[in-house]
Amino acid sequence: MGYLSSILFAILLAVGFGYFYLNIKKIIRNINLGQEVDRKDNPQARWKNMAMIALGQSKMVKRPISGILHIIVYAGFIIINIELLEIIIDGLFGTHRIFAFLGTFYDVLIGSFEILAGLVLLAVFAFWTRRNIIRLKRFASKDLNGFPKNDANYILYFEVVLMSLFLLMNASDLHLQNIPGGFSHYITAGSYPISQFIAPLFNGVSSELVMVLNELFWWLHIIGILIFMNYLYYSKHLHILLAFPNTYFADLNAKGKFNNLESVTNEVKLMMDPNADPYAAPPANENAVPSKFGASDIQDLNWVQLLNAYTCTECGRCTSSCPANLTGKQLSPRKIMMDTRDRIEEVGKNIDANNGVFVPDNKSLLNDYITAEELWACTSCNACVEECPVNINPLSIIVDLRRYLVMEQSAAPMSLNAMMSNIENNGAPWQYNQQDRLNWKNE
Amino acid sequence: MSEVLIVPTMAEMLSQGKQPEVLFWVGCAGSFDDRAKKITKAFVRILNRANVSFAVLGTEESCSGDPAKRAGNEFLFQMQAMTNIEVLNAYEIKKIVTACPHCFNTLKNEYPELGGKYEVLHHTEFLKSLLDDGRLTIEGGQFKGKRITFHDPCYLGRANNIYEAPRDLIQKLDAELVEMKRSRANGLCCGAGGAQMFKDAEPGNKEINIERTEDALETKPDIIAAGCPFCNTMMTDGIKNKEKEGEVKVIDIAELIANAMDL
């Protein structure tokens, strides 16, 4: 049995991690469909952001209830990973509680895992209630209809199953540890503040059966973890991984600073310099794709914007603070992010189906996913950017899509066109003469 | 008013061989909008009183390009920016103050990459520095005990993390500063930003400025203090909509200071 189970375990791990690896590679490829943007400057500030925001959850606790509940579940997640190390070693080498030699430290470790597992169960119950019974507005919105709503619940059920299996595994182990004279390899190790209350359940059951159950819980636990890990790719729960790079690569500039399009700068300079010879300007790069002004599809966005889309947790904090959304307009920054991810996935599948090249599908992020009406409702107030617990910037996508509407399609609302021609002709958004600029002085 | 405002232009300064301490960037609203012009004048009165050597560009000023940029017209924005930068650089401007957070933001953050590098201050920051340096003193308790709530302009607050300067100034008035439930980084937009000022709102069930005015009215204020000409318009409209114009006034911080100084 010993070798057989080791081999079985090794295969299981290989399949679990192998599939995970393939999907991660796909995500990286898809993110690289985006345009280049430099986010490598100032590593110090970037590490700090990552430590504070992703690791330290500093933006989560701005809403204290969900913040604290989230920290519990997050700690539970980290612990699963530490515990995973022991599981992997035990599984591969047929050992049992390999770290037990750590003695008291091991007791403390297992004890705190247990307490956290218990807290996670409570937190998950609270989360589930908020979503399904209290129906908080930001979780009951139509953005989430269909899979996103179920996705959130699936994850909660996953947590319950994983934590329960963990506790059952410990409880049965404890039961076997306590058999006078010792039973098989169940040495006395660890401390069990929670599962000690579950262990009596096994009283009166034959030791052999409890051992089988213990093995079963152990296997189900690790299988559950592997399935969970691979489910991430399909889920908003990808954020447990991507929150880290996402906070690292986030924009460090003042929120009010929008990027200046370089392609435009070159053209404007040519237009403004009477001595410039338009024919003299060499094309910067022969192979460069003729650049579009603004973005109509995901390939026009930059890779950080695409990373943002994969990282979005669909928490809706952005939408619940968006003035346009609050006043009943179509715009929802969360939907902007979800649409972007959906479109990236669609393009990715297209590439997979066509041997690595994208075959135009007559669709685009703009119009097929995000409408002009949504875009024009944005006041560029940055509330969504401020709120996002993982430093996503929905506004940057909105602006890039608007740029396409205006500069490529001349499709701004009429009143905005009037405003722009006023600026062009009079140097002011209203129809006043530039020569009257100082009139206030004598009025 | 028969008052005399001293408002030199850069061209005049140059012809006298002088360089002012600071350029006052008036902005389109401050130049043309009737309500905003009062803010402009109040600010100039304070500058005059404090003997600040300043100048304006006058007819050489043009739109900063902010509404074009937020609307997505990067071409028009950069044309405006580069034209303005040429003028500003020709006058060797080092320091700029403006009463419009939109001009402030774009001059401060978006001009440098295009060749326009200046120290840019919002007028609340500048006024605060005048007070701190003792160049300005506020006396008189005309606002003593008045309930004043401050509406954070998005382009000053969230966009540039300036929350305290306007509040410090209000506190100097011996007034009671009351905070709305959404304030500072959590402040709610007045609805005018991102070029919304120049178009109708998309269909919804409420106007944003009404939602924001309700936030303000919840604090039972005597005065809603503003730091942006566009917020000022939006909140004033909101107050009119709620038929509260008899009880609540929307006043820019520069006007509050000027009034407190009896200017």
Ligand code: SF4
């Ligand atoms: S920036 Fe636009 S999308 Fe974001 S909160 Fe403000 S109005 Fe909503």
Ligand code: SF4
């Ligand atoms: S963009 Fe940020 S705040 Fe908005 S739903 Fe996604 S994770 Fe939440």
